[in-house]
Amino acid sequence: MSFSFPTNLSTDEIQQCLADLQIYLDVNQLTKPTYEAVRPYYEQAVIALTGISREELMQPRFSALSVFEYPELHDESIPTTNFFRHLTKLMIICGVRDFNLNDVFKPEPARLRRNLCALINFAKFRDEKVALVDELETGLAAKVAAEQALMAEHEKNLAELKRLQDMRAARQGEVSPIEAETASVAAQVAQLNKVQAVLHNEIRVLKSQANTLTDQATEAKISLSSLQTEAEQLQDQIVTSPEKQRMMIAELVSATENQRTYYASLCSASNDHDRKLEFMAKFERELLRCIKLQEELEGVVARKKDVSAAAKDTREAIATEERRYTELAASNVTARRQLASLQDKLSRIEQQGQLKVEAAAALVEEQLKRREAVEAEHAAGDARAAEQEAQIRGWRERAAEVIAQKDTRVRAVMDKYNILRRAVADYNRKLDVSVSGSGMKAAGGTAAMDATGGGAESAGAATDLSQGRDTDTLRVAAGAALSLQGLNLG
Template sequence: MPPMGTPGAGPIDQTYTSFPAVKTEELLSVLQEMGLAVSAEDVAKPQSAMVQRVYMAFLDTLAGTLPDMLDARRDEACARMEHSEIFEDGIAWLLFYREVRAMMDAATVHDFHLQDLTRPHPKRFKRHMSALVNFFRFRSDRLAEFDELVLDTEELENRRLDLEEGSEQVRSALDALAAQRRDEEPQVHALRERNLALSDQLLRLKKEQGKLLGEVDALKGEKAQLAQHQSDVQHELHTVHTELHKLQARLAARPDDVRRQIADLHTQAAQERAGVRDAEAKAAALADKLQVLAQLDTDVAHAHAALEQIAGALERIARETRILDEAQHALAAHEEERAALEARHAELARETEHATHALAARRDELEAQRSASQARLDALTARLGEVSRTRKERHALAELRTNEAQAVEQEIESVLQAHEAHYAKMQRDKDALCRTAAAYMDALTRALAHA
């Protein structure tokens, strides 16, 4: 913090401004928000110490410059000088004035001088406070907008990163599905060909099954006929046996007729046996056909199971195809959103680049001002060194004069003491002479009275 009470020149003429003037109440409200206890009388009659505290608070709020930072810069500048204690106050003042001057330039006040800190003028102080309050409001409004833009940018950046990560995951999943699909394509083609072959075989088997079922129905009908014929033959055999017993009973009476009947019966029985053998052969062939039909039913069941497996595989492939299509649609949507975000990011990048260029221009301008201020500081430092040397010479001369004055004072004091002693002696002599004269006058008066 710079020292208080450095002398300066008289007040400078006030210039016109492009910003609105603020009322004293509004200024006091802003200063109270900044933690400064300033009254209306302080604003009406500004003092150097109060003004410096106010400007230091605005430096802290608007520029982020703290007293410790100024002290550190002062110590750094004085560290390279001999007898730095002589220059500390002057350098501190120059650093503080340079920071305040830069802040006032940013607030569109270009006629700020050192005496506005050391010997403030009420009207100029009020005008400078109006500029800083308007600049503070503008900065607060823009700071909120800037913070909002920063948050939106961070949110968009995080969303872009999430979308890129999700896009990478979807792309990886799609690549995995595509690779799995490519790997399964030979199996799918084989299953399709097998499905077609099994379908053709199933159609052939169905046709053959239809034929065999027709033959089975025909054989069943023939079997029923043969069974009926067999029962009829058995009934006839039973009848023949019955007749044979009867004929055997009558054999003794007519043997030739019986023999003839027996021969006829044997012939008929042989024919019946031949018919039975044919029926049994047909029944055996029918049993073989039934066994073939049973095997065919088993093959058809296996074919149905294989068809169900193929249908499940086809359904799974169709489901995975739908999932792949949905993933491709989602990827397309992500790509569109990513393109929009990239456009927004490019726009923000352009705005950031513009702001960077503006900041660089402002930095160059401030650097030029800093160089000019540094040159002025160097000149002032040289002037301060010259003044310091002159002050040392004057201090030495003053010390010499002081020693001479002290010697003269001591001599004067001794003369005064001698004078006082002589005066006291003369006073005592005067008193004694007065007493002697009084006694003489009394004696003379008495003598004249007696005469």
């Protein structure tokens, strides 16, 4: 047996598992089994695990009874044989391949325990696989429904194809005359196109000739007018004899008649060209009518082609549906084979799944412990970060205060420095004024003094004043520099 439920069950476990199947076991039968007690257990197991009712299990086949000469003699043997047949099939499914009549009529404790454990094993396995079987049955039902829908659609497509084929056959008689007429009209149109091309060439030539003749007539009219004007001018200028004048008039009349004759011939040719143009216009209208008729015929041919294309598409769709039906049938067979193989593999997968679940549980527990440690470490880190952030905020506030104090002191020192600069500038200006006045007085009061000695003393006095001024300036600048240096150090 390849089921996952254990087969070496204790007496209490056997009794409890059979009670779950609505089979109430007498524990004394496991040590001293009897036919009268064991058969109801097997009957209830067959009813519970195979889905056969008690009436179906005990009802004989009436068609088989009619064969016997005395069917009343087999009223008990046939139901017993039917029951044993179903029980044997069930026990083979449970993995007990040596089940026989002695296990029912002369049961042994060891074999009875083994058989009951096998039934319990199969029942547990059946309970575990009910969900999967239901899912597979649902999928199979869906595939069967899809197959039926595809079959219905296939029948519908076949009916549509037959209808289109009948319609095509019915219209085939109409298509042949239309195709013949189309070919005839196409030949006529081709011939007319050739004639049209020739006539177009002739029209171009005639138009060119008409234009040439019109130009010549215009030139002749202009020449005649100019000649008449010139003749009048000459006639006014020259006085000739009457005889000569009559001859000239006769010549002019003859020339005029010739011009009129030439103009009449040009008008006749122009009228002929107009008639030809009118004929060409009629021909073009007839040609347009033929072209329109050809377009209508082309539309009919296009509709015929569309119907043919639709029939072809329908045939292709039917072939596609047939291929899909074949694929679905193959997939259905494959699904049935997979269902059989899945039932064999499920036990091994469940055992492996149990081992994986246990390993996963151990891994989850280990990960939880690691998570707790990491969370504790994160909490400590968050506390340290909060403390450091508080220190940083204190340092930033202290730095802001120091910067504000420094800015205040710098502004105060700069104010003092500006005041000192203005004072030094005033002092230097006053000193320059004093030095200039003292030099002028010294030069006026010591005229009798030796020029050399007096000049030296004046130069010495000026030098002393300049040195004193430079000394004061350096002292003030040094004080301001020391103040700024002290401010920067602070």
